[in-house]
Amino acid sequence: MTKNPILPQEIFSFHSFGLPFYQIPFYLFGKRRYKKVKGLVHSEFLIPMSLGLPLFSWKRYKISGLVLFALWQTEEDLNQFLLSKESKWMQSGWHVRLRMIRRWGKILELAEATVFGRTSNPDQTTISITLARLKLTELLRFTKWGKPVESQVKNHPGKQMAFAAFRPPRHFLTFSIWKTETDIVQMVNGNDPRKDGIEHREAMAERKRKDFHFEFTTLRFEILGGNGLELGINSKSV
Template identity: 40%
Template structure:
């Protein structure tokens, strides 16, 4: 059965830089790897131009696999995979897609549904139009802080691959709490409130898109492995 995975690991800077530049070529050389995104972690809400925006040694990988066996083989036998195996990752069952980016556009828009009280993982991936970069960060940084500070999120982070690939990853206690954040509902909601940041940014994106490609993906977490910065048990138990 095909799965996705999201990984966080500390990687030597030179190896991380090589992966950012040429990691996509792994799909031709790694058996069972159908799509991969190599990214550098950043601090949510950090200034648009700062060292916190690209943290080269703190590496994220989002991947689509033919099977769990293919992922297990990569983590055990591939040089970069062994670095990832020493970090943290979650294995994911794809549920739903909005929008599309190259390489993931063949995923069906919807393959199932989730209950409101289920834990959920959300991944966004975007290719930003470079002339819209200033607008993107002006609208995006408040949303980053909103997601980071949401009580329903057990982990929320963002990652980049310069010059124009941007991704967010978040783990939520429940589908309902994630929806409340996205729609600007829940505690503290109201016109002009912090809870309205995400909804307002979506309206602005519809008015004039920041992206050449954009997708939001929803997943059911299957299993969690390892630890990240001393944390384990990041995925709530359903």
């Protein structure tokens, strides 16, 4: 008799939460405090940023809180974390639970993460997350080509929510929620320049010519659930 294979139970989560300013450095740079959290495979704390605003505008940087992107061995590990004192500040924010369905590029810490087949309808809400480790010598080029893409994403009709985040000096993330997976594909490819724009397509061509990063990955997720985020999201339980 053939045994059924044991399917991976891993789950990603993304959190947005407020906390006192003096606490921010401890979360950004004190990763040691989370190394003993049960079931936590990898975590990224970053400062959120609004898209489309000038780099030197204080309104761009949301220094009253942080975001957390994390990979867990199981959903139960995530549940236990959210009940622990380590998640004290996160409990007043929002989070979404995610299953990875697409991956391009590679970040070492997430190289072994499972890419699942999509179980929900592609016409349902989809989340895209990009992680980048910038070459500091490419900062000016990265800014030149990245700023137009910010405006393209911000103004796209298929976008429900979008923002960026960073951890000094070289770690960057983008988080966006889309009405459908097709909307993401159209934006990336610039299928209809009048609606989708071509800035992302041009920036990717420039990155291919001479990379801005030493590590880069774009991930797509279906939504399994969450708490505190009201966007009319079509979610499903695990």
